[in-house]
Amino acid sequence: MQSIAHIREYDKKIQTVSEHLLGVKILAENYGEKIGLKHVVGLAGVLHDLGKYTEKFRNYIWDAVHYPEIAEKRGKIDHSTAGGRLLYNMYHDNTTDPFKKILAEIVGNAIISHHAYLQDFITPELNSKYLFRVQEKDICEFEKSKECFFRYVMTEVEFDKYVNNALDELKTIMDRTPTQVIFLTKYIFSGLIDADRTNTREFEDNKENKVYFDHLCLFQSYYKKLIDKYETFNRSATSDHPINKLRAGMAERCDKFAEEPSGIYTLSIPTGGGKTLASLRYALKHAQMHPKQRIIYIVPFTTIIEQNAKEVRDILKDDRHILEHHSNIVIDEDKNNDGNEEEQEGLFNTKEKIKLARDDWDSPLIFTTMVQFLNVFYSKGTRNIRRLHNLSHSVLIFDEVQKVPVQCVSLFNEALNFLRKDAHCSIVFCTATQPALEFVDHKLEINADGEIIEQVDRVNDAFKRVEIIDETSYPMTTDYLGNWINKKTLEDKQSILIILNTKAVVKDLYVRLKNDDSFSLPVYHLSTSMCPAHRNRILREMKDLLKAKIPFVCVTTQLIEAGVNVSFSCVVRSLAGLDSIAQAGGRCNRHGEYEELKYVYVIDHLEEKLDKLKEIKEGKILTKQILADLSANPKAHGGGLLSREAMTLYFRRFYTVKFKEVLNYPITDLGDKDMTDLLFNSYRNGYAQDYKKENEGLELLNTSSYKTAADYFRVINDITQPAIVPYGDGKELINKLNSAARVEELTELLRKAQQYTINLYPNEVNELSSEGGLEIHLDGQVIELKERWYSKEHGLDMEGEGELGLALV
Structure with a gap:
């Protein structure tokens, strides 16, 4: 038979x-x-x-x-x-x-x-x-x-x-x-x-789906195109501007440092210093000299993916080999399966085809998020871990690495140590605010003398473009802040970026300014409740206004802080961690357009609810302490809120005082156990010894609790589900997904759908389901948000009063 x-x-x-x-x-x-x-x-x-x-x-x-x-x-x-x-x-x-x-x-x-x-x-x-x-x-x-x-x-x-x-x-x-x-x-x-x-x-x-590419040839081609781009920078009318000269010098330093052996390095380029292209220059040259198969950018927010990928794609003139992986479109498979039962394997139904769709990061140049990176190593199921082997022989660029969720720090460090030692990777931490990850128990094995930029303090001083103004003595309500902003725009006639800590207060201030008849400037709103394509459209409009020097106001969450290339003449930042203040400052006078220093106002918003945002809450307390020290003694902590001395102090306190007990990912349901106990400290967790006593011996050399650890792992504590929204091409993509017959077609459509996807929390899914706001497709694998529940101003609209107009197409 x-x-x-x-x-x-x-x-x-x-x-x-x-x-x-x-x-x-x-x-x-x-x-x-x-x-x-x-x-x-x-x-x-x-x-x-x-x-x-x-x-x-x-x-x-x-x-x-x-x-x-x-x-x-x-x-x-x-x-x-x-x-x-x-x-x-x-x-x-x-x-x-x-x-x-x-x-x-x-x-x-x-x-x-x-x-x-x-x-x-x-x-x-x-x-x-x-x-x-x-x-x-x-x-x-x-x-x-x-x-x-x-x-x-x-x-x-x-x-x-x-x-x-x-x-x-x-x-x-x-x-x-x-x-x-x-x-x-x-x-x-x-x-x-x-x-x-x-x-x-x-x-x-019925065909080989493998896409072959000559890594060395491709990276050589990319490197030449990038160097040609730097030559155009050097010939531009603004090449003699001090900031542009600094950017050029740091890029050349990255080029030279690429000759060094693979390792774990830091690239402390100041915010606005051109780190995306400088790090790419390092990566492309290093990948040729120490043969690597891919270059992967890992960033904290999807907004950075959108911008960085576009910037790189525009220079390299290549869509085919550049992958943007924002999030998983498909609902994760049933992870309650303990392996005792088999899937209906061998049949090519819809779920099987979606499972087979290429989602393996087999591309030479990838942009993804910290959430997706950590999921590769620790999340349950098979979809994420499938990508792990393709991380080997890579150059990994971590943009704004200080945004690693604090409970994941030890897990993050151990994964990187493996990638460096056994998977032949070179790793670069690319940020102006290095988080001192080598000072924790599960320490990062960072190279000695591993800073790429020479004389970082001198570079930071030369790059100073803003002055931090402490406005925290009087906590502000949304109404008070609205009046304060109105007065500021009337006095200074400038564009203002306002960054607050929660989506709720961002939306409230946006509505408050939009409905204020005395407020004459255009007002924009950015939020993770919007899909990437929606946010991109708003960012393009704002950049056009900034270029034309037309004043306006943007109210947003911290999603704009890291890597988004916008330059306002004034920034208002709600009190948060010191790294967030520094990143907000990078959106002000970013390119040194103004000879004089511009102002970043730090305020204390009274109505932000931060009980569930502990990292922001504790970071806010630490920053307030440093502000108080500087108020008492202007020469304290290096003489400035954003000095390297202040930043080092902040992160050491953040990790060793505020969050020392949670760095190993504690699991409260298991008493005093944490994730590192379940995985790395197999004998210290007590299970091995107890098992040995109970069973009169231990037949196993491995004792790790893989599945239990994965069941409890979440990069972000709240579980979310992806939903494709009816914005732009979103509706058409749903129709195409429903009619796709071949795995290859599904693969391409699922990639495109990332631009039209938001993440829904469980309470949102339940509420939307009861109100008829969701539709399920592809045998329950894909969720669609109905039109009434998506707004052209706010994105997700839980009131069901969203209205999509022709302007969104």
């Missing part, structure tokens, strides 16, 4: 199990070879669907395609446990070789988990999901599966030789520290997931 791995939808052609296993093996080997684990990752690939060599699975797939009315229900055929059990039986039992045990555990866990997420070796309840699967679970026709594997895929002699090659690779790379084992396991899992989905997709599309 012919084995079946998949049945193609349009012509019912069968892909045999051996064809699939050998195809996945080749892809997995390519992914593993990048870090010296060719056979380790290949081993996961060649065994992952061993359990499909059963009559039960064959009949299940055949009936589901040809007789769907009698097909067994989803979730009844376990085909992933068999490969993990084979490894356990052959290389874990009856051996004292620690490398054989480690190999069986880390590869076996990837195999049994490839339809869910990596299983816990030991759970908080003191059981082992991994051992249950490989030792106890009842799986059908296991001996037959083994027999077919050794007959049709590899002989036992070939297999044993292959495993020995994998063992040699482990012995070469592995130092057996828990932290390294964690990340190598995740890397293997990533390679398996991507190889499996890529091979399946190629079979369904």
